[in-house]
Amino acid sequence: MKARNTVLTVLAASAALAAAPPAQVGFVYVSPVGDAGWTYQHDLGRKEMERALGGQVTTKFIENVPEGADAERVIRQLVTGGAKIVFTTSFGYMNPTEKVSRAFPDRFFFHATGYKTGKNFGIYNARFYEGRYLCGVIAGKMTKSNVAGYVAAFPIPEVMQGINAFTQGMRSVNPKAEVRVIWVNSWFDPGKEREAALTLISQGADMVTHHTDSTAVVQAAEEKHKENKNVYAFSYHSDMAKYGPTAQLTGTTHHWGEFYTRTVKEVLAGTWKGTNVWGGFKEGMIKLAPLNKAVPEDVKKLVLAKEKEIASGKLHPFAGPVVSQDGKERVAKGKHMTDAELGAMDYYVQGVASTLPKK
Structure with missing residues (x-):
């Protein structure tokens, strides 16, 4: 009976997850997406993550965002628009991302190439x-x-x-x-x-x-x-x-798709414990x-x-x-x-x- 109850509990949890609305994931880009370059590679990673997680997520990106005060406005806009997770992809976004992360402790933020972190704020980079x-x-x-x-x-x-x-x-x-x-x-x-x-x-x-x-x-x-x-x-x-x-x-x-997929999965599963990733040839980044x-x-x-x-x-x-x-x-x-x-x-x-x- 105990084994049967365990199976039923797992099935119920899976059904609840499947019934949950997709989580919105936002991306902030410093330049146009185009067909080559830094932002293009991040956008390829976004698409790879979206395909891998299927109906569990929807994504939104805002391109060509200047570093500084305008970045903070855009990050806040994504969060107030429903984003549960936000990736900001340029060095100059670090301080604005940190500031918004403190204002929204129930959301998750990840910054590329920086060094500041927090309870709901991780960093990532490639070697x-x-x-x-x-x-x-x-x-x-x-x-x-x-x-x-x-x-x-x-x-x-x-x-x-x-x-x-x-x-x-x-x-x-x-x-x-x-x-x-x-x-x-x-x-x-x-x-x-x-x-x-x-x-x-x-x-x-x-x-x-x-x-x-x-x-x-x-x-x-x-x-x-x-x-x-x-x-x-x-x-x-x-x-x-x-x-x-x-x-x-x-x-x-640079290759970001596996990192984006793994990180979003951890957040959705409630298992994320902090991110400070710096990967190179060994990690495929x-x-x-x-x-x-x-x-x-x-x-x-x-x-x-x-x-x-x-x-x-x-x-x-x-x-x-x-x-x-x-x-x-x-x-x-x-x-x-x-x-x-x-x-x-x-x-x-x-x-x-x-x-x-x-x-």
Whole structure:
């Protein structure tokens, strides 16, 4: 009789869950969804989660939301509109998200790339620097000018990690290589991104990449490549090969769907205990885009071998010795940078030829 009652209880609980109205999940995006880039990858993750959870959820997103006060308004709007869970997907949304999370303790909030947390407020990020390191290895092997160009958004630790990891990877196979950086002070400004890429190419860079949201850098490299300048690019966030079929060598791509699905399931089941996720190749949150046929076979083998080493923990992109641009040793030989040190990165490593903007 006890077993029968247990079965009936489970069936009743399942029926109640099935009868419950779908939970609304909101997403706040810093740029347009488009068909490539940072926001596009998050939106792919949203769709994957929605498919996986079927009728348990409905989703809503608001795109092109400026960071700051306007973000707080949008987050509140989603919550008062019925959202039980809200994902905010840009660094500048951290403080507004935290503020709204305190005002609505019965809702759940998750912020990408930040560091603040709360009882109903989790954070998540991907180890972008792992992919950057491998792109740097390819650049170091294939450059003819020994100069790479990097179009960057804002000098925050996440972006600094990418610049420095790319440089570390490049110089691990080519000690003569240098990286030049131009800051555009925007996550999404195709005009500025394109201008910066062309400037870097005019300064001798035959390898370019970006930590910005549009396809402009890859497109600029494609145009120059067709002019027989042999300029190559590494995309970021997503595979942008259709915008640079000959110029794009590969790219660091981000994958959020499994995280979104798992997190929403935990909230709905009442089992969520807090989220502080930072996943890389090992967790499938970072992958390389398909390698261009222009990448030599020996370089492909080298990069794939290093990818496995990073995933297994054998190789760390910031294994010592790590020396900053000013000659200071940041990580000693035999050690590697801790997550806390990565999260506080505010300097260039040796090999970056540009000057860091003053705070």
